[in-house]
Amino acid sequence: MKVLDHLAQSKRPFISFEIIPPLRGGNVDSLLVLIDDLVKYQPPFIDITSHAAEVIYEETTSGIQRRVKRKRPGTLGVCALLQNKYQIDAVPHILCHGFTREETEDFLIELKYLGIDNVLAVRGDDSGYEKPLQHGRSANRYACDLVTQIAAMNHGRYLEQDLLDAEPSDFCIGVGGYPEKHFEAPNLQLDARRVKDKVDAGAHYVVTQMFFDNRHFFRFVELCRAIGVTAPIIPGLKVLSAQKQLTSIPSTFHVEIPAGLSDEVLAAKPEQVLDIGVEALESLLARGRRSLREKLAGLEREEVQREA
Numbered sequence: 001m002k003v004l005d006h007l008a009q010s011k012r013p014f015i016s017f018e019i020i021p022p023l024r025g026g027n028v029d030s031l032l033v034l035i036d037d038l039v040k041y042q043p044p045f046i047d048i049t050s051h052a053a054e055v056i057y058e059e060t061t062s063g064i065q066r067r068v069k070r071k072r073p074g075t076l077g078v079c080a081l082l083q084n085k086y087q088i089d090a091v092p093h094i095l096c097h098g099f100t101r102e103e104t105e106d107f108l109i110e111l112k113y114l115g116i117d118n119v120l121a122v123r124g125d126d127s128g129y130e131k132p133l134q135h136g137r138s139a140n141r142y143a144c145d146l147v148t149q150i151a152a153m154n155h156g157r158y159l160e161q162d163l164l165d166a167e168p169s170d171f172c173i174g175v176g177g178y179p180e181k182h183f184e185a186p187n188l189q190l191d192a193r194r195v196k197d198k199v200d201a202g203a204h205y206v207v208t209q210m211f212f213d214n215r216h217f218f219r220f221v222e223l224c225r226a227i228g229v230t231a232p233i234i235p236g237l238k239v240l241s242a243q244k245q246l247t248s249i250p251s252t253f254h255v256e257i258p259a260g261l262s263d264e265v266l267a268a269k270p271e272q273v274l275d276i277g278v279e280a281l282e283s284l285l286a287r288g289r290r291s292l293r294e295k296l297a298g299l300e301r302e303e304v305q306r307e308a
């Protein structure tokens with residue numbers, strides 16, 4: 001079932017999760033233990049991240065060597081596990097970086113045959129590795145280009161134009177959004193316009209980068225709505241679980257952690273941080289629900305006044 005249908009059919013708010021495939025050579029059993037645990041919360045779908053090859057420098061007996069390594073393959077395998085072992089809809093992430101458009105099309109065909117009809121199309125971060133484009137191969141630069149490719153396949157347009165009996169795919173396409181602006185964007189307004197470009201290109205819904213203060217999310221949604229983005233915007237949330245995340249999260253994801261929360265984490269013992277993170281998320285959700293209820297009540301009042 002598609003993410004859009006889950007959103008439309010659900011009678012109450014639900015949570016889904018994002019999981020990361022194991023490191024190369026890693027055991028999938030620990031991931032299965034984790035999924036067994038997540039199943040209890042009845043997530044209608046689960047996202048599986050994707051990881052491009054990156055450049056690493058390794059010290060060897062013959063000096064420092066540059067190597068290109070894909071540390072976390074396995075996105076497709078984890079998707080197949082979710083759909084077939086757990087009957088949970090899988091949402092694989094698909095990247096521009098590290099993949100040619102031809103490889104992306106092959107991946108989409110694998111997904112189609114597996115009955116996976118959701119994808120999240122993101123650009124991927126610069127991993128230092130630029131895939132060489134040989135033999136007429138091409139690459140998607142921005143997520144919007146990737147969405148255009150997937151949407152074209154949904155209309156039966158594959159990269160080779162003279163395919164016989166090219167069957168349209170039927171992917172539900174999600175894209176990323178940044179309540180505190182993507183770090184490369186000059187401002188939030190322009191960044192929101194890039195979200196609109198992705199929706200106009202064929203994306204069906206938006207999932208946001210994590211945030212720790214509701215105000216960022218509501219401001220972002222208002223901005224998107226004001227410029228005509230009508231697609232659902234799903235908030236991306238993260239539980240703070242370790243003190244070191246006070247620096248790693250802002251530096252990696254370019255998001256702010258509110259002073260009250262960081263003070264509380266700094267004053268706590270390491271084993272208390274997870275509980276603080278859970279409480280902070282619960283209160284963020286409660287405030288979010290309250291604010292939505294107030295907004296809905298305001299809209300209803302306006303409608304009654306209009307009708308009177």
Ligand SMILES: Cc1cc2nc3c(=O)[nH]c(=O)nc-3n(C[C@H](O)[C@H](O)[C@H](O)COP(=O)(O)OP(=O)(O)OC[C@H]3O[C@@H](n4cnc5c(N)ncnc54)[C@H](O)[C@@H]3O)c2cc1C
Nearest residue numbers: 049050093122123124125142143176182184185194207209
């Ligand atoms: C929900 C979510 C899931 C993610 N999952 C993964 C994952 O599995 N694997 C992974 O590697 N990364 C993942 N990321 C991270 C993401 O790949 C990075 O944040 C990346 O830097 C941007 O991705 P994007 O899809 O938003 O890119 P884009 O929409 O392409 O935007 C990237 C930047 O380019 C700008 N831009 C867009 N179009 C244009 C244009 N035409 N001209 C000039 N500038 C433009 C935008 O404003 C933005 O600053 C995820 C992010 C989110 C929010």
